[in-house]
Amino acid sequence: MRVLKEHEEKGLDDIARDAARPVDFDAAEATCPACGTTFPTSSARCPDCGLNFGG
Template sequence: MLAVASDDVEVAAEALRAEWRGLLDEEQHAAADLVLDFSAAEMTCPACLTTFATGPDECPECGLNLG
């Protein structure tokens, strides 16, 4: 658990996000953006890249649990 002053929370979060993204290659980076957008009307399975309407907890194509 990181302890940061409240003013630094956004900076710390951004730094962690940048570090995490740095660990991903370009394809994973794109998948991460997609899978993190739970408010979108559609989502794309990070495993098989099937796009489907948000709702089911599992990918209808490959069955990956997205819940």
């Protein structure tokens, strides 16, 4: 169980790190840190999960 728990915690850390990384709106496309969807930066909102990047 301990190994499994460590794996889960590492996964959460990776997700949190990705979520903390600002989306590069200078690029033509950005990757949503929440769901991983790639979307054009003409939209400030992820078309898949609806995460709003504020713009």
